[in-house]
Amino acid sequence: MKADRREEMKTEEIMNQNGGAIGFACAYTPLPLIHAAGFAPCRILPNVDCPDQAGRLLHDNLCPHVKRILDRAMSGMIPDLKGMVFMNSCDSMRRLHDAWKTVMPDMNAVLIDLPAVSIGASLGFFRDELDRLSQTLEQWGGKAIDDAALAGSIGLYDRIASLFTALREKAGRSDLEGGWTTLQKAYNRASVSPPEESIAFLETLFLREGADIRRGEPGVPVYLFGNMLPEPEAFSLFESCGAQIVADDLCTGSRLFAAVETTGNHKLLGLAAGILQRPACARTFREESPGRLGDDVAAGAIRAGARGVIGYTAKFCDPYIARLPGVREVLKRKGIPFLLLEGDCTLRSVGQQKTRIEAFIEMMR
Amino acid sequence: MMKAYFTDLEAGIVKAINDGNSSHRKLYTLELARLGKRLYSGTDPIAWCGITAPFDLLNAMGVTSCFVEFIGAMLAATGVVGTFIEETDHAGYSSDACSYHRSVCGAAMKGIMPVPEFLIGTTCPCSGGLAVLENLARRFDRKLFVLHVPQEDSAGSVRFLADQMREMAAFVSRITGRKMDGGALRKSVEYSNRASATMREIFELACRVPSPITSRDFSNFGIVMALFFGREEAVTIAESYRNEFKKRIDAGDNGTSGRKFRLLWIQNRIQFRHGLEKMLEEEYGASIISDELNDITWDPIDPENPFDGFARRAISIPINGTTEKRIGHLKKLARQYRIDGAINPCNWGCRQGAGARGLIENGLKEIGLPVLNLDVDCVDSRKFTEGQLRTRLEAFMEMLDNREPLWQS
Numbered sequence: 087m088k089a090d091r092r093e094e095m096k097t098e099e100i101m102n103q104n105g106g107a108i109g110f111a112c113a114y115t116p117l118p119l120i121h122a123a124g125f126a127p128c129r130i131l132p133n134v135d136c137p138d139q140a141g142r143l144l145h146d147n148l149c150p151h152v153k154r155i156l157d158r159a160m161s162g163m164i165p166d167l168k169g170m171v172f173m174n175s176c177d178s179m180r181r182l183h184d185a186w187k188t189v190m191p192d193m194n195a196v197l198i199d200l201p202a203v204s205i206g207a208s209l210g211f212f213r214d215e216l217d218r219l220s221q222t223l224e225q226w227g228g229k230a231i232d233d234a235a236l237a238g239s240i241g242l243y244d245r246i247a248s249l250f251t252a253l254r255e256k257a258g259r260s261d262l263e264g265g266w267t268t269l270q271k272a273y274n275r276a277s278v279s280p281p282e283e284s285i286a287f288l289e290t291l292f293l294r295e296g297a298d299i300r301r302g303e304p305g306v307p308v309y310l311f312g313n314m315l316p317e318p319e320a321f322s323l324f325e326s327c328g329a330q331i332v333a334d335d336l337c338t339g340s341r342l343f344a345a346v347e348t349t350g351n352h353k354l355l356g357l358a359a360g361i362l363q364r365p366a367c368a369r370t371f372r373e374e375s376p377g378r379l380g381d382d383v384a385a386g387a388i389r390a391g392a393r394g395v396i397g398y399t400a401k402f403c404d405p406y407i408a409r410l411p412g413v414r415e416v417l418k419r420k421g422i423p424f425l426l427l428e429g430d431c432t433l434r435s436v437g438q439q440k441t442r443i444e445a446f447i448e449m450m451r
Numbered sequence: 452m453m454k455a456y457f458t459d460l461e462a463g464i465v466k467a468i469n470d471g472n473s474s475h476r477k478l479y480t481l482e483l484a485r486l487g488k489r490l491y492s493g494t495d496p497i498a499w500c501g502i503t504a505p506f507d508l509l510n511a512m513g514v515t516s517c518f519v520e521f522i523g524a525m526l527a528a529t530g531v532v533g534t535f536i537e538e539t540d541h542a543g544y545s546s547d548a549c550s551y552h553r554s555v556c557g558a559a560m561k562g563i564m565p566v567p568e569f570l571i572g573t574t575c576p577c578s579g580g581l582a583v584l585e586n587l588a589r590r591f592d593r594k595l596f597v598l599h600v601p602q603e604d605s606a607g608s609v610r611f612l613a614d615q616m617r618e619m620a621a622f623v624s625r626i627t628g629r630k631m632d633g634g635a636l637r638k639s640v641e642y643s644n645r646a647s648a649t650m651r652e653i654f655e656l657a658c659r660v661p662s663p664i665t666s667r668d669f670s671n672f673g674i675v676m677a678l679f680f681g682r683e684e685a686v687t688i689a690e691s692y693r694n695e696f697k698k699r700i701d702a703g704d705n706g707t708s709g710r711k712f713r714l715l716w717i718q719n720r721i722q723f724r725h726g727l728e729k730m731l732e733e734e735y736g737a738s739i740i741s742d743e744l745n746d747i748t749w750d751p752i753d754p755e756n757p758f759d760g761f762a763r764r765a766i767s768i769p770i771n772g773t774t775e776k777r778i779g780h781l782k783k784l785a786r787q788y789r790i791d792g793a794i795n796p797c798n799w800g801c802r803q804g805a806g807a808r809g810l811i812e813n814g815l816k817e818i819g820l821p822v823l824n825l826d827v828d829c830v831d832s833r834k835f836t837e838g839q840l841r842t843r844l845e846a847f848m849e850m851l852d853n854r855e856p857l858w859q860s
Contacts, residue, residue: 143809176578177802184774211611377589408582411543
């Protein structure tokens with residue numbers, strides 16, 4: 087077992103000794119709500135070596151993220167969870183919920199609906215869904231959630247978000263020891279840890295400020311977007327190919343820990359709005375500006391000062407598959423070089439494309 | 452190209468009917484041709500939609516509307532789909548995506564999709580379909596309205612979807628300048644209710660032993676009929692089907708002589724010409740008498756307050772919600788139709804449909820129903836390996852032949 091994974095398992099054990107953990111799979115999961123109910127949210131990440139068994143229940147052409155999570159459940163390689171929260175973010179996530187109930191029939195599981203657009207009635211509907219989740223968590227042994235507790239939990243996660251923002255800036259300046267690899271390890275650790283522990287851990291990373299400022303030829307600044315890339319070594323690989331990642335927009339990266347800006351007194355409605363309106367994955371869009379993903383990626387790259395964009399998506403991800411040609415078109419129009427990588431959430435699938443990454447970076451030098 | 456195709460198709464069928472060669476299937480195809488002709492007329496206001504849009508509401512508002520997958524199916528049926536799919540390959544679309552959607556995108560890129568007045572996306576049945584509508588909205592620079600079809604069948608879900616549909620009607624009015632006519636909407640709902648009631652009768656007739664239907668009778672029937680809801684044609688087609696089946700039953704004609712096996716087809720049929728259904732009927736006496744999407748899963752809609760009914764209908768369809776619900780529906784069909792075996796084509800690229808194949812297989816095993824999982828691209832005929840599929844089907848039929856009948860006679 088890898089050292090990182092051992093660390094994660096240790097964290098999971100800590101959670102189990104406390105209020106108990108609730109598993110989740112999607113970056114849209116309302117982590118503050120789970121925490122306010124007295125549980126520790128624990129992401130079931132796909133980067134665990136276990137036998138490939140999910141194909142018995144799910145088609146081969148289903149998202150490898152989803153299948154690897156199911157592989158973990160089928161292999162008994164998940165922590166002792168009080169329940170699992172699934173978000174209806176895409177077809178594959180729905181199928182994961184269905185298969186999970188078959189594989190783990192004795193475990194609590196709930197599927198929370200997630201609107202595809204974030205306007206008008208959708209907000210009220212999502213608030214009602216979050217209310218359903220809070221009631222469900224109470225049935226699973228959690229505390230009744232009041233506005234004060236929820237505000238406290240949102241505050242903790244906003245603190246995590248701001249720490250990650252600062253860490254990304256450090257990493258973007260090459261001021262973070264271990265660079266984006268360290269950052270990804272931190273993302274992974276925070277996604278399986280109680281927020282209080284994550285804050286304490288993230289703050290220690292700042293104590294090492296200036297300890298390992300990189301010298302020598304600077305890498306080519308690259309903006310990274312896509313969905314599931316939890317392997318820290320993948321970022322080492324990018325950097326070894328000459329890339330300097332300056333910003334990311336990934337489900338396993340910045341998107342999970344984006345600040346939730348709640349306004350008004352109704353915290354649940356605020357949380358619903360905050361989740362729907364933060365940087366979106368391809369599955370959430372704005373009716374008034376369809377096909378905006380390409381514009382958002384280009385804007386993110388320009389804002390971060392990137393010279394090129396690398397997209398990494400899990401294979402068979404329909405929300406991205408359908409929108410990537412549009413992203414390519416926008417980036418081409420704006421003269422921003424673009425490299426698209428597809429994989430199965432493992433380091434292996436990125437490593438196989440090393441030559442392409444090197445050539446892409448070389449082209450931009 | 453498409454306009455000429457639909458015009459020729461209509462003319463050919465009209466001639467056949469005038470020559471005294473009418474049939475239920477011809478009437479159905481005639482209305483398909485007429486729908487296609489309206490879509491490509493260049494004069495009718497049209498809307499591209501998701502599969503679960505309320506077509507009766509749109510028809511009542513004078514908008515010719517259609518789900519985009521219809522175009523994919525038509526391109527497959529006419530044998531030209533490869534060109535359009537290749538177009539998407541060149542534009543960077545992954546070959547892992549659904550071919551219905553790739554062919555539609557290719558058609559839009561090659562300029563053979565008429566520019567709509569607006570688009571209605573639906574979150575059901577799939578993420579891919581909604582993404583295509585988003586892409587088309589950008590390509591055509593037209594307004595998009597999204598209907599979020601909730602997964603759960605609850606009062607809150609119905610209220611949420613019904614409110615969205617009311618908003619949708621206001622959105623359509625703003626774009627077309629046509630106000631909702633209460634009388635037209637009532638009439639539209641009445642047509643839908645009459646068509647649905649007759650379709651229930653048709654499906655009951657199909658359950659008979661022996662069943663009066665052949666594999667071809669119900670191909671695409673349920674899903675396409677939704678496009679005619681709200682129009683008199685829906686009633687005409689449904690009645691013609693019912694009359695045909697009654698006639699066959701009265702005549703003691705159960706389609707193919709000596710037929711033994713009653714099959715259930717899961718999700719969509721293969722859209723291009725192929726010989727598998729004929730082979731099943733002629734060599735094994737097996738007919739597809741039920742399709743997963745050929746069912747009426749909703750109650751009649753209140754013409755005075757149709758929005759709740761429209762919402763309940765969209766939420767009720769078997770491919771919305773959990774796989775557990777879907778399996779429950781398949782089991783119901785298996786019992787009603789006394790099905791011997793089920794075939795799941797597992798359309799390549801369909802995460803919604805094929806994704807759950809193992810769960811469906813296990814679920815149907817609980818009632819002893821064997822399932823044959825195939826790997827077919829139901830639209831892209833270039834990937835069709837008829838020989839391999841034939842071998843799989845032959846083995847499946849031989850297995851059924853060696854089993855004790857599942858249902859007592």
